[in-house]
Amino acid sequence: MVLERNSKEFTFPGDPESMVAARQAVMDFIQPHSSEELDEVSVLLALQEALVNAVLHGCHNDPSKTVYCSVESDPGALTIIIRDPGPGFDVDAAIQSNQAGANMTEHGRGIVLMRSLMDEVVYSNGGSEVQLRKLRAVPSSIA
Numbered sequence: 001m002v003l004e005r006n007s008k009e010f011t012f013p014g015d016p017e018s019m020v021a022a023r024q025a026v027m028d029f030i031q032p033h034s035s036e037e038l039d040e041v042s043v044l045l046a047l048q049e050a051l052v053n054a055v056l057h058g059c060h061n062d063p064s065k066t067v068y069c070s071v072e073s074d075p076g077a078l079t080i081i082i083r084d085p086g087p088g089f090d091v092d093a094a095i096q097s098n099q100a101g102a103n104m105t106e107h108g109r110g111i112v113l114m115r116s117l118m119d120e121v122v123y124s125n126g127g128s129e130v131q132l133r134k135l136r137a138v139p140s141s142i143a
Contacts, residue, residue: 005074006033012051012067014059014084023048026071026080033073039134042117043078046132049110050082058084058128077119080132088126 008029012022026047027040034040051067059065068083094108115121120133 004033005072007070007072010069010071012069013063014055014065014067015061015063016055018063019048019051019055022051022067022069026069029071030073030078034078039117043080043132043134046114046117046121046134047080047082049114050080050130050132053110053130054082054084054086057089058086060086076136078134078136081129082132083125083129086128088123088128091123091127094127 006029010022010025010029012018012025023044027044030043031040051069054067055061059067065085068081070081072079091111094111111121114130114132118132119135120131122131122133123129124131
């Protein structure tokens, strides 16, 4: 399968009732642009967590607020960026762990989950934007 660069932007209301449709719309775009090596379950779970965080923490479940999402699929990676209108958060404080790996904050388990599922998780705009990247395996004929 030859993959090309494809991208799409989405906007969703910032309430929980919109979550299933939002997640499905993004996955509907991703699936035809995926290849065998892309772990769609990991992408789905990380996407769900990022959308929930945007709705819950960034929009405070307010349907008048908007969650922005962009997806880019190219031969090297799948990149999803989710941005909410919230003030963000202290990323370092949210992911502090003790020696056993248990999360010490009230929130932050979703960040740990996303980081375990994706190859890259990068926060910007003070934590109100997250970039999720899943790298694609390089075909052995190219490596």
